[in-house]
Amino acid sequence: MKIAIIGGGLAGLTAAAYLSDSQDTSGTVFERSPQLGGRAFTYEKSGFTLNYGAHAVYGIDRHTLQQMEQELGLLFQSKQVDKRKVMYAKHGHLTPAPLDFINIMKTDVLTAMEKVRFVAEIAAVIGNLHQLKRYRTLGEYLDQSGASADVKELWAHLVCSNFFITPEDARKVSGEVIADYYHNLFLSQKPVNYILGSWATITDQLVGKINGNKQWDIAVKEAVESIAMENGKFILRTKTREAVEFDRVILAMPVQQVCKLLESSPWAQALNPYKENTCTEVLVYDVGFSKVVARPFHYISDMDNKVFISDVSATDHTIVPEGGQLLQGIAYLNDEFGDEEQKKQYLESKTLQMEALFDTYYPDWREHTAVKRVSKKAMVSSVKNIHTNKLLPNKLTGLPFLFCGDGCEGKGELAERAFSSGRAAARMLLAEKAETKALVH
Ligand SMILES: Cc1cc2nc3c(=O)[nH]c(=O)nc-3n(C[C@H](O)[C@H](O)[C@H](O)COP(=O)(O)OP(=O)(O)OC[C@H]3O[C@@H](n4cnc5c(N)ncnc54)[C@H](O)[C@@H]3O)c2cc1C
Known part of the structure; x- marks a missing residue:
């Protein structure tokens, strides 16, 4: 099976690392930039390692990276942010961020009664009993919750920080998404960790795995410009290659870029529900x-x-x-x-x-x-996780491709969704290959 992966960010490299681990696949990762990593790209300046994105990992002990570490044999270290040194500034006053029981006791953002209520809310989220998951949005839950203004503000602020959005958007995130997210995070022993050495520590190892299989290659500075289908094969065109043939294609890039690539193809219409997604x-x-x-x-x-x-x-x-x-x-x-x-x-x-x-x-x-x-x-x-947006599934009815990236359905938010959807797309192809092999034998 010859596979093309379009996009050399975290999702594309993850999918390629899993696929190239299987000896009877071959393929190419196409990346339009001169470097790999996409939005997790890292570079050096005057001795500083600068990241285009950040490399904080939320709940690393329950994160997809744990599975990847075992399944792909990755080696990396991470360090936890010191919770006692995490502060909120409110009206110019600094107070501990209520991240765990000790900080909740110390913080000034809640009164004693509000602390009791907030701890009860955390317990309900951990026990999967919180009503929030039944609400269409956080905003609708907060409006009907009877909570004080401080507790409401704290919920919205937490969602702002973990989803990187404004309070207005935080109110639009689905109750179910938030309840699931915090169920995972509150159960974590390591809520915020940094991968030592930045995302490059991970991407370099994924690249090493792909390069370890001689039947795989990585083509940088090679944007895929069009995809067509002829006799059941995918034909890809880039600036330097007229027509390269593949059996399967994984699109590992933001949905906005997928829509652009396929805009004048027969598949464009199937992407209409995802076209208006905001990032x-x-x-x-x-x-x-x-x-x-x-x-x-x-x-x-x-x-x-x-x-x-x-x-x-x-x-x-x-x-x-x-x-x-x-x-x-x-x-x-x-x-x-x-x-x-x-x-x-x-x-x-x-x-x-x-x-x-x-x-x-x-x-x-x-x-x-x-x-x-x-x-x-x-x-x-690439897809803001608010209820009016729609994450792209790994497989979409009517389209012959697989999709992965942080705008796809998958576990977690941000980079975790890039990793988890990249892993899922690869596993789907590997399962398909195993099934075909079983039928032939
Ligand atoms: C400021 C900032 C802070 C962040 N902080 C965190 C954080 O703390 N924790 C966390 O988990 N996540 C964080 N993220 C998010 C994380 O960086 C992204 O979720 C992740 O990098 C997305 O990876 P991806 O592979 O899905 O997409 P991308 O990185 O966008 O990869 C897609 C790749 O496809 C390539 N491409 C597109 N079109 C073509 C084409 N036609 N042909 C060939 N190649 C093509 C692109 O050049 C790109 O390299 C942050 C991001 C930013 C920007």
């Missing part, structure tokens, strides 16, 4: 300091402006030069604007809020900055 974008503000600016916290989340700063190198010390420090600021963004000018002004105001947060908590940050990287609209999740 999640954030503003990213990375600053690398030449020397450590010690602070009694590693993460500050500004509850008023929905902007946060992570001291990434406090957890992953491998990503800075000797004595350096790397902070990553992120602002969740609205996506509804009257026109481009309004959008531009909004992004400028978010940048100022971000810089103001640095000014407040790292007053001399401008002097210490050795490296800076600002991205004003980085796509975190």
Whole structure:
């Protein structure tokens, strides 16, 4: 079976690593950029390891990466963010983020009675008994919950942080999605971990596995420009290859890019329900300091402006030069604007809020900055997981392809959905191959 995988991000590399583990497959991973990793791409600048995305893993002990570690023999280390150093800033006041029982007792974002209610809510989520899962959205649940304004704000803020969205969008996330997500996260012993050395630690090993099978190759700087079907075979065209034939194709890229690639093909119509999906974008503000600016916290989340700063190198010390420090600021963004000018002004105001947060908590940050990287609209999740959007299944009726990526159905959110859907797509093809073999024998 000769397989084409279009997209060399986390999803495509995961699918290819599983498939190339089986000796009787062959194939090619096509990636249009000069580098692999997609939105999990990592690069070096003046000794700092900068990530296009971030490499926090939520609930690593219950994460798809655990299965991949065993099944693919991956070797990586991770380190947990120190929960005692995670703070919320509310009206200029710093208080522990209520991430576990100890922090809930210490935090000022809830009163004593609200703490009792919130702990009861956590217990209900863990026990799979929480009413939230029966509600169409978090907003509808909160409106009918009878909870105090602080408890409502806390729920919305948690969803903002884990789904990288604004409070308005947090209210649109399905109750079932949230209940499932926090059931998993609250049961985790390791809620937030960083993979030491960034996503490159994982992607390099996936690439190593693919390259270990001589029947597989990876073609970078080679965008697939069209796909056609002739006599039951897929014919792919790229700038440098006129026509390459494959038995199966996995599309491992955001649904917006899938729609573009297939727009003038006979399959375009089947994608109509997914065409209007919106994505999640954030503003990213990375600053690398030449020397450590010690602070009694590693993460500050500004509850008023929905902007946060992570001291990434406090957890992953491998990503800075000797004595350096790397902070990553992120602002969740609205996506509804009257026109481009309004959008531009909004992004400028978010940048100022971000810089103001640095000014407040790292007053001399401008002097210490050795490296800076600002991205004003980085796509975190290709399909925002709100109830009006539709995640793409691995297999879609009427289409001969398989799909994977963070906009596909799968376990978890963000990168976990890229990994889990990449693994699922590969396993579907491997099962199909095993079935065909059994029929032949
Ligand atoms: C700022 C930011 C912070 C983030 N933080 C976290 C975090 O802390 N934790 C977490 O779990 N996740 C996080 N994420 C999300 C995570 O990075 C993504 O979910 C994941 O990288 C998506 O992988 P993917 O393979 O689905 O898609 P992509 O990375 O988009 O890969 C798709 C690939 O397909 C290629 N491609 C597209 N069209 C073609 C074509 N026609 N031919 C060939 N190649 C093509 C693209 O170039 C791309 O490389 C973050 C992302 C961002 C941007």
